[in-house]
Amino acid sequence: xxxxxxxxxxxxxxxxxxxECVIRAICWEEGVSYGGSGSVQTPTPKSNPLNPPKENLVxxxxxxxxxxxxxxxxxxxxxxxxxxxPSRLIKALQKWLRVTQxxxxxxITIAAxxxxxxxxxxxxxxxPSxxxxxxxxxxxIGKLG
Numbered sequence: 001x002x003x004x005x006x007x008x009x010x011x012x013x014x015x016x017x018x019x020e021c022v023i024r025a026i027c028w029e030e031g032v033s034y035g036g037s038g039s040v041q042t043p044t045p046k047s048n049p050l051n052p053p054k055e056n057l058v059x060x061x062x063x064x065x066x067x068x069x070x071x072x073x074x075x076x077x078x079x080x081x082x083x084x085x086p087s088r089l090i091k092a093l094q095k096w097l098r099v100t101q102x103x104x105x106x107x108i109t110i111a112a113x114x115x116x117x118x119x120x121x122x123x124x125x126x127x128p129s130x131x132x133x134x135x136x137x138x139x140x141i142g143k144l145g
Contacts, residue, residue, distance in 0.1 A: 054142035061128025070139045116145065
């Protein structure tokens with residue numbers, strides 16, 4: 001192999017790093033947690049709609065890491081307690097709400113969630129939020145509705 005990259009490709013450490021990047025990308029796409037150095041961890045189990053997980057959240061109206069993690073478990077998306085941009089969790093939520101699935105938590109998604117959960121509709125999440133309190137209550141019983 002010749003060319004400017006040939007020395008890099010011949011380097012075992014470089015190749016292993018490239019393999020690791022590919023593995024991470026595949027794991028991310030499949031929703032599998034990857035710890036590095038060949039350790040693929042068990043994927044977060046997908047939620048079974050017949051037996052959804054029940055949570056033990058404090059009903060405080062704040063969309064924090066514990067509530068986000070509970071939502072991720074409910075929808076069977078990778079669990080990390082964060083909402084990325086775009087987000088698999090938000091896409092799953094949007095699918096459930098039957099709105100455009102762009103992965104961003106914006107006013108249309110929020111208003112649809114408020115409507116679905118029967119809370120006042122304004123398209124905003126206040127701090128604390130009535131819709132988040134209702135979401136937390138429902139996650140605690142394992143049924144969003």
